[in-house]
Amino acid sequence: MTFDIAILLTQDGLTNGALYALLALALVLVFAVTRVIFIPQGDFVVLGALTLASLQAGHLPPTLYLLLALGGAVGLIDAVACLRSGRAHAVGRVLLIELGYPLALWALCHWLLPLSQSLWLHALLTLAIVVPLGPSLYRLVFQPLAQSSVLVLLIAAIAVHFALVGLNLLGFGPEGVRTAAFSDAVFEIGSMFIASQNLWIVLVSAVLIVALYLFFERALYGKALLATAFNRTGARLVGISPDLAGRLSFAVAALVGTVAGILMGPITTLYYDSGFLIGLKGFVGAIVGGLASYPLAAGGALLVGLLESGSAFYASAFKEVIVFTLIIPVLLWRSLKSHDRGSEE
Amino acid sequence: MKVETLVVPAATAPARRRWGLPLALLLIAVLPLLLPQFQVTLFNYIGLSSLVCMGLVLLTGIGGLTSFGQAAFVGIAAYLSAWLGTAYGVSPWLTLPLALIVTALTAWSGSLLTLRLSGHYLPLGTLAWGISVYYLFGNLEFLGGHGGLSGIPSLELFGFELREPSSWFWLIWSIVLLSVLAIRHLLDSRPGRAIRALKGGVVMAESCGVDTRHYKTAIFILAALLAALSGWLYAHMQRFVNPTPFGIHAGIEYLFMIVVGGAGYVWGALLGAALITLLKTQLQDWLPLLFGQSGNFEGIVFGVLIIVVLLCARDGLWPALCRWWPWRRAAGITVVPPAEPLPLQPKPARGEPLLDVAAARKEFGGLVAVRDMDFRIAAGEIVGLLGPNGAGKSTMFNLISGVLDATSGEIRFRGERIDQLPSREILARGIGRTFQHVRLIPEMSVLENVAIGAHSRLQVGIGAAMLRLDREAEARLRHEAARQIERVGLAEDMHRPAGSLSLGQQRIVEIARALATDPLLLLLDEPAAGLRHLEKQALAEVLDRLRGEGMSVLIVEHDMDFVMNLVDRLVVMEFGQKLAEGLPLEIQNNPAVLEAYLGGVE
Structure with a gap:
């Protein structure tokens, strides 16, 4: 391997690793707060990229229908809950929020799409469409199951993943998509070429990680989430609603996934079903951190990125085999570390 | 010591079994002659999935170890037999034992690693393993890559080549029936109770003398063997293999089948396999018409279906179905007949x-x-x-x-x-013990729970249990359990599920279980x-009686x-x-x- 290739592979590995790190952080957060192993995390990446692509092509993204459908379902359930608990006056407000938001967004897209081709506008619309799907999914699927075992929640998460992949195929078709790059500039430093998209990815990932850090350290809602992650019962006793914490953590996960999708779109061709493997790679990182430690998870994800680009070069056919076989010794190490004869789940 | 017959009213009717087996045999014999060919083929696929699902019920639903990697075991056996058959012309009847041995060894070495994984790390590990094996199949030259292997020899049985779907039906469903019997026999035995005790936690099972590591490995291998059997049949029935049916999505689908059917029930495996297989073929016909384009849209329906099942019928459809069955619940009399007492430790003066x-x-x-x-x-x-x-x-x-x-x-x-x-x-x-937080298996009867305590006093192997060679030992274990239940005064409730008892009674059941260990x-x-006041009184009476016995x-x-x-x-x-x-x-x-x-x- 020449020096140039090494640089290239490292660059590639770090770029993907930064994205996996973002996903790993979201997975750790969701698991800590809700105990859900969030397999659909990668599907949000794909939803983000495909939604952006269809906006860039000047279409109304089919994700809007999904948003409307989920909003309608949540509205219906909440409205029934309101009626049952005798709060009939709240029904109108619930329906207005759950149905009004997607409809307003629809109108907005209709109006803005022909007017502007700005990447920033499209990215913002993508976030506005995809991110609310996270909390809606939590409300519909995971909130009613909140008391179940980790395994039941895992099966539910996989079921959601299956449904999302099918819906992606239905909405976006089987073709792979690449979105327009943020900029085509390539920097040359010595003999190294660095694509500006790669810089964007690392930069935005870093900014998002810092933003999340500040959110947890400074903002009240962030602290509430941390408190729930630390001790569910305790958080409940001091007045933090576990439902709210769950929805909030799913919103953060959806946000992170969508941003990762927007960033990844220009460098990787994404298909309706690409999310599974992307999410799982974030997962390998998260598991290095024992689904608990944020820095370890981020480090693990970077490692996955580097390992992936390295094995892509040496044994490209076995890339996935190598990355996913890595998980088993890591899992072993984690569970040996947590093992105690007296401890049980 | 009392060795008289204990006669206790029970909730289950033993008479049910007498016509079940002949009926099943009749169905297997007649169905392929009545149904059109494509439906027979469909039933063959249901049978193949049922085999894998039964293993998964044993492993996941009953043993509490979740695996997404069963499809990989199906694939290993299918590919091994296919490769040996096409490349070297080895007879399928030689590759069968070979495939079983290789799968068992793979599962065993895998279990050395994965069974150390605690809690949710195990399912994640099997997920990763499932993905790795799929890509391995797709990238190994000698296995035909993603294109797969074709021209696999068919099976010959007593000189007849199995060509028609109906002849496959007879073979597959006979194997399914035998497996159902073997697993039901296993679950109703000493090793079966040990396997069911795994869900109650390692500490409880070990405190009753159950070698949890041994039984976890055993069900891991058993589940893999059932998967391998299914894979071997698949390869020779289909006469073509490629990586797709052994991928991680197939592994997840098997898990979906038992979640829908009822993960804790052997019949749930068959029900789930049938429902999902039928649904899938229907959906593959209808959804593309509905949506006006072709593609695998059944994932949407499956995903939503699983979520609805989890929300509305957590234990799956089989137990829900049983509640509707009118003549299952006829009251009968279950007798725990006298048997030779179990060996006792010499008591100290x-x-x-x-x-x-x-x-x-x-x-x-x-x-x-x-x-x-x-x-x-x-x-x-x-x-x-x-x-x-x-x-x-x-x-x-x-x-x-x-x-x-x-x-x-x-x-x-x-x-x-x-x-x-x-x-x-x-x-x-x-030294026998009870637990502050009661650790009984709620869905098992009081008698079975107490019999777990007697686990270490007799040896019965898994094979013997499957072949029903354990009836004498089983009678002795059950009689010992019944004796201890009588000793603590719960004979009335012997056949009730332990979970239906009050906390005070459950504590006393734990004492009976500890007594069954011969401490x-x-x-x-x-x-x-x-405990409430009256429950404390009842407990005190039991302890007083024990004190009287020294x-x-x-x-x-x-x-x-x-x-x-x-x-x-x-x-x-x-x-x-x-x-x-x-x-x-x-x-x-x-x-x-x-x-x-x-x-x-x-």
Whole structure:
């Protein structure tokens, strides 16, 4: 391997690793707060990229229908809950929020799409469409199951993943998509070429990680989430609603996934079903951190990125085999570390 | 000792079984002649999936070990047989044992690694393994890459080549039927109860003498073997293999099948396999028409279906279906017939030293939970270990029962050091225990729960249980369990599910289970905690009876009134140390004890 290739592979590995790190952080957060192993995390990446692509092509993204459908379902359930608990006056407000938001967004897209081709506008619309799907999914699927075992929640998460992949195929078709790059500039430093998209990815990932850090350290809602992650019962006793914490953590996960999708779109061709493997790679990182430690998870994800680009070069056919076989010794190490004869789940 | 017949009303009707088997045989014989060919083929696929799902029910639904990797085992057997058949012309009847052996070895070596994974790490590990194996199949040249292998030889049976779907139907469904019988036999046996006990937690199972590691490995291999059988049949029926049906999505689909059908039930595996397979073929026809484009849209329906099942019928459709079945619930009489008693340990003479705790100490980091405790128990004595909450009683209890290892000091049982032994070894030396938080398997009957206690007193292998060669041993185990249930006065409730009993009765069932281990010393961990007044009275009666029989008991309790009339001697702990020791009356008037309990009398 020449020096140039090494640089290239490292660059590639770090770029993907930064994205996996973002996903790993979201997975750790969701698991800590809700105990859900969030397999659909990668599907949000794909939803983000495909939604952006269809906006860039000047279409109304089919994700809007999904948003409307989920909003309608949540509205219906909440409205029934309101009626049952005798709060009939709240029904109108619930329906207005759950149905009004997607409809307003629809109108907005209709109006803005022909007017502007700005990447920033499209990215913002993508976030506005995809991110609310996270909390809606939590409300519909995971909130009613909140008391179940980790395994039941895992099966539910996989079921959601299956449904999302099918819906992606239905909405976006089987073709792979690449979105327009943020900029085509390539920097040359010595003999190294660095694509500006790669810089964007690392930069935005870093900014998002810092933003999340500040959110947890400074903002009240962030602290509430941390408190729930630390001790569910305790958080409940001091007045933090576990439902709210769950929805909030799913919103953060959806946000992170969508941003990762927007960033990844220009460098990787994404298909309706690409999310599974992307999410799982974030997962390998998260598991290095024992689904608990944020820095370890981020480090693990970077490692996955580097390992992936390295094995892509040496044994490209076995890339996935190598990355996913890595998980088993890591899992072993984690569970040996947590093992105690007296401890049980 | 009473060895008369115990006759108790039960909720299950034994008469049901008599026509079940002939009916199943008749169905298998006749169905392929009545149904059109494509439906017979469909049933063949259902049968193949059922085999995998039955293994998964055993592993996941009953044993509590979730695997997403079963499709990989199907694939290993299918590919092995396909490759040997196409490349070297090896007969399928030779590749069958080979495929089974290779799969068993793979599962065994995999289990060395994955079964150490705790909690949710295991399913994630199997997920990763499933993905790896799929990509391996797709990228190995000699396995035909993603294109796969074709031209696999068909099966020949008694000189006939199996070509028609109906002949495959007979073969596949005979194998399915045999597997159902074998697994149902297994579950209703000594090793089967041990497997069902795994869900109650390692600590409970080990404290009853169950080698949990052994049984986890066994069900892992059994599930893999059933998957391999299915894979071998698939390869020779299809005569073509490619990686797709062995990928991670197939592995997840098998899990979906048992979740829908009922993960804890053998019939749930068949129901789930049938429902999902039928649904899938229907959806593959209808959804593309509905959506006006082709593609695998059934994932949407499956995903939503699973979520609805999880939300509305958590245990799957089979138990829900059973509730609708009118003639299953006919009341019958279940008899526990007399049998030869189980071997007993030689009992120590009254007054012989039994337990000797000397300077036992347990530190958790900087915290000293138990600080140099000393006390002794002689045979036939009932000793209470008393103390306010947080005094270190439970830690002391865990040191004796082997759940925790002592940091320093010695604990001896009949002169032999036990402070570094695991709980299964401690049980083997004659110390039985109960749990503060009741650990019974709620859906198993009281009799079965208590029979888990007798686990280590007889040996019955998994193979013998499957072939029903264990009936004599089984009768002895059941009779012993029934005897212990009578001893604690719960004979009326013997056949009820343990979960339907009150907390007080469940505590007593735990005592019966501990008695079934044939203990020389019984450890009771806060038996009165959370009980109502009448329940406490019933418990006290049971303990009084045991005392009359000369059983040696250590009761850990913080309820002073409860133990006062029961015990011969009391040891009081506070802040991890021994505060006082003596007769109940002395302790009752000991100023230091009063201070600790009442915060001082002002």
